[in-house]
Amino acid sequence: MTQDELKKAAALAALDYVLEGAIIGVGTGSTVNHFIDGLGGIKARITGAVSSSEASSARLRALGIPLVDLAEVDELPVYVDGADEIDGGFSMIKGGGGALTREKIVAAVSRRFVCICDASKQVATLGRFPLPVEVIPMAARHVARELAALGGQPKLREGFVTDNGNLILDVHGLAIAEPAKLEARINQIVGVVTNGLFAQRGADVLLLAAPEGVRREQRG
Ligand SMILES: O=C[C@H](O)[C@H](O)[C@H](O)COP(=O)(O)O
Numbered sequence: 473m474t475q476d477e478l479k480k481a482a483a484l485a486a487l488d489y490v491l492e493g494a495i496i497g498v499g500t501g502s503t504v505n506h507f508i509d510g511l512g513g514i515k516a517r518i519t520g521a522v523s524s525s526e527a528s529s530a531r532l533r534a535l536g537i538p539l540v541d542l543a544e545v546d547e548l549p550v551y552v553d554g555a556d557e558i559d560g561g562f563s564m565i566k567g568g569g570g571a572l573t574r575e576k577i578v579a580a581v582s583r584r585f586v587c588i589c590d591a592s593k594q595v596a597t598l599g600r601f602p603l604p605v606e607v608i609p610m611a612a613r614h615v616a617r618e619l620a621a622l623g624g625q626p627k628l629r630e631g632f633v634t635d636n637g638n639l640i641l642d643v644h645g646l647a648i649a650e651p652a653k654l655e656a657r658i659n660q661i662v663g664v665v666t667n668g669l670f671a672q673r674g675a676d677v678l679l680l681a682a683p684e685g686v687r688r689e690q691r692g
Pocket residue numbers: 499500501502503504553554555556565566567568569570571572575
């Protein structure tokens with residue numbers, strides 16, 4: 473099986489978590505794209521979707537799935553999203569596609585985070601994948617210096633602007649022993665919007681696709 477076939481298998485398994493009549497939180501990325509396509513087939517069963525990016529919104533719209541503004545919603549039952557890395561405690565690195573901030577917002581109002589991944593995303597320790605940090609443009613140099621002081625090597629994602637009009641610094645070489653602490657520490661730097669560590673609010677369910685099938689794991 474190709475990596476894309478594995479992503480699709482994990483994504484389609486997440487359709488089991490879509491509740492009748494619900495508004496579903498939808499993440500961003502190539503794995504989620506398969507989930508959105510699957511959602512198109514059962515759209516009559518849902519009220520709509522809260523999207524985490526312009527790219528996902530466009531795909532949802534093209535399939536006729538109603539978009540719901542997060543400003544109209546207090547809580548979502550389920551949020552489905554991929555990850556760039558996930559560890560044994562269900563902490564993740566996200567933001568490879570630059571959608572980390574809106575993803576974190578939608579995840580924050582969701583009762584259950586269902587993470588869909590192919591098996592290559594599961595790691596013992598987070599940090600091989602460079603950690604994305606969204607920054608206000610005028611603060612980029614300052615934030616880069618602060619991240620270097622924390623032991624990382626930040627690199628500006630060239631030619632990329634987030635849906636929020638900001639920049640991304642991809643931080644290489646961080647040893648992420650305590651993801652929740654590092655998440656909080658980086659978010660304290662003035663000019664940081666948020667960083668791609670999802671540890672304070674990690675995943676609740678992991679659907680991990682391998683050639684043998686999709687493994688379902690529950691946090692705790
Ligand atoms: O900003 C992008 C998101 O955090 C994605 O969930 C993450 O990068 C995984 O993407 P993919 O499913 O394309 O591997």
